Amino acid sequence: MxxxxxxxxxxxxxxxxxxxxxxxxxxxxxERNGVWWRVDWVIAGCALMLSLLGSLxxxxxxxxxxxxxxxDPEAYLKRHLLNLAIGLVLGLLFAVVDYRxxxxxxxxxxxxxxxxxxxxxxxxxxxxxxxxxxxLGGGFQVQPSEFAKVALVAGMAxxxxxxxxxxHASRGRDVPLVLALAAVPLGLVxxxxxxxxxxxxVFTVFGVLALAGAPARxxxxxxxLGVAVVVGAVRFGVLEDYxxxxxxxxxxQDVDTLGAAYNITQARIAIGNGGLTGTGLFQGTQTNGKxxxxxxxxxxxxxxxxxxxxxxxxxxxxxxxxxxxxxxxLAGRSPDLFGRLVAGxxxxxxxxxxxxxxxxxxxxxxxxxxxxxxxxxxGSSMFANWMAVGLLLNVNAGSIEGERS
Numbered sequence: 001m002x003x004x005x006x007x008x009x010x011x012x013x014x015x016x017x018x019x020x021x022x023x024x025x026x027x028x029x030x031e032r033n034g035v036w037w038r039v040d041w042v043i044a045g046c047a048l049m050l051s052l053l054g055s056l057x058x059x060x061x062x063x064x065x066x067x068x069x070x071x072d073p074e075a076y077l078k079r080h081l082l083n084l085a086i087g088l089v090l091g092l093l094f095a096v097v098d099y100r101x102x103x104x105x106x107x108x109x110x111x112x113x114x115x116x117x118x119x120x121x122x123x124x125x126x127x128x129x130x131x132x133x134x135x136l137g138g139g140f141q142v143q144p145s146e147f148a149k150v151a152l153v154a155g156m157a158x159x160x161x162x163x164x165x166x167x168h169a170s171r172g173r174d175v176p177l178v179l180a181l182a183a184v185p186l187g188l189v190x191x192x193x194x195x196x197x198x199x200x201x202v203f204t205v206f207g208v209l210a211l212a213g214a215p216a217r218x219x220x221x222x223x224x225l226g227v228a229v230v231v232g233a234v235r236f237g238v239l240e241d242y243x244x245x246x247x248x249x250x251x252x253q254d255v256d257t258l259g260a261a262y263n264i265t266q267a268r269i270a271i272g273n274g275g276l277t278g279t280g281l282f283q284g285t286q287t288n289g290k291x292x293x294x295x296x297x298x299x300x301x302x303x304x305x306x307x308x309x310x311x312x313x314x315x316x317x318x319x320x321x322x323x324x325x326x327x328x329x330l331a332g333r334s335p336d337l338f339g340r341l342v343a344g345x346x347x348x349x350x351x352x353x354x355x356x357x358x359x360x361x362x363x364x365x366x367x368x369x370x371x372x373x374x375x376x377x378x379g380s381s382m383f384a385n386w387m388a389v390g391l392l393l394n395v396n397a398g399s400i401e402g403e404r405s
Contacts, residue, residue: 038397039095040330046323047374047389051087051382053316054375055080057303060281061295062377064288076296076377083379087386094390099398102391103161103338106154110181113151116144117188124192130369131192143380145197148185150387152201153345155181156208161338164212175218178209196368200353202226207348208341211331263299266292267361271305271313278309296377298369301361316375320354330396339395346388 055077062076072078097105116134120143125133127141134142156178163174182205189198206222270286273279284306286292292299304313324347331343350373357372359365371381 038400040326040393040396042326043323043330043389043392043396046319046326047091047386050316050319050323050374051084053304053319054300054372054377055084056281057300057307057375058296058377060284060307061287061300061303063282065290079379080377080382083377083382086379087382090383091386091390091393094387095393095397097394099339099394102154102394103158106151106158110151110155113144113148114184114188116142117148117185120144121188121191130194132194132197140379143378145185145189145192145194146378146380146384147387148189149197149200149204149349150384150391152182152185153204153208153342153349153388154391156205157338157341157345160208160212160341161336164337174212175209175214178205179222194369196356196370199356199368200349200370203352204345204349208345211341211344212337263293263367264360264363267299267302268363270302271361274306274309274313276310278305278307278312281307283307297371298357298367298376299361300372300376301358304375305361317358320350320373324351324354327392330392330399334395334399336398339398342391343395346392349388350385 058080059074059077063073066073066075094102120132120134123134124131125135125141127133132143132145134144136142159177159181160174163177182201186198186201189201206219209222210219266286270284270292273284273286279285282288284303286306287295287303292302295303301313301316304316308315327343327347327350331340331347334340334343353370353373356365356368357370357376360367360370371378373385374382
């Protein structure tokens, strides 16, 4: 008979002597307690890829002009990457702050953004027709209205969440309070006047109220009020002449192609020139010929359309679609109203701004001066976009904590 040798601790998968078996569920919970597990990598990855693609498009859009002027051809690229680095730091700060503390800081953020909007009216500078910028010197400029988007989303979410916690039947009574909260930054933005940002505010407010379950009669009333405000602004001369010309050019793009409709015409030519696969980076004739104005900011999508073609431009749209899908998915599974409204508000903001920016380059929306999130050149826009991403990541971490508890 052969001898069977048994090692200390047993055989056949038994644990060693003196050591309890590991609980697979406990291992999973420990892993999920890690920082990396709580990061929504789809949201973070899409935002980072869009920002890096934007750096290439901004570089291509500005390189011919800088070379012609004898300046550093990589100046805008370096500044865009610097803005991205600062944006990443801001996004990280918003992502790691305690979820409950985030609600406490939201009112301070709202007050600070309103103070910035007042300051721009007092000491700001008019650029491209809008009195929206505070020049700090050294080539640095700040646009407070971009930060007001973040503050408005967080402020509305806190207000509605706190009200619902006190009174579950306050849905109808909440709407006037939200409108009053939004009226302050909206009015200050209209005084600049910055119609594009005002439109983002209105759409975001509407989306947040819809997610909060506001009565249908209030939502319909807001739509009618918005139409009345637009008609009144046009009739009573609130808008500047150049803004009215943009709307006229949108309604009839075949008239005055060298004047008010010039931007739309050249943008459509650039995108059409790209075809399926594009002309190649730095090889676009419209881009190198400097035919499209403000191509590194408002019309950066035309660079993608011309040099990357339908496939490259479609990839950018796909990245935005993934980001928005994850944000809406986060809003749907958030355990509390605050997180749901923050995620939904950011999704409404990004969705509207992306649609308007890409739509105006295709000629299906009027020119409003809205940048393409993450892609367009501009420090204030980049900072605000990454702060919004930080909010989404914070809500995602809070949702995971809520599911565990």
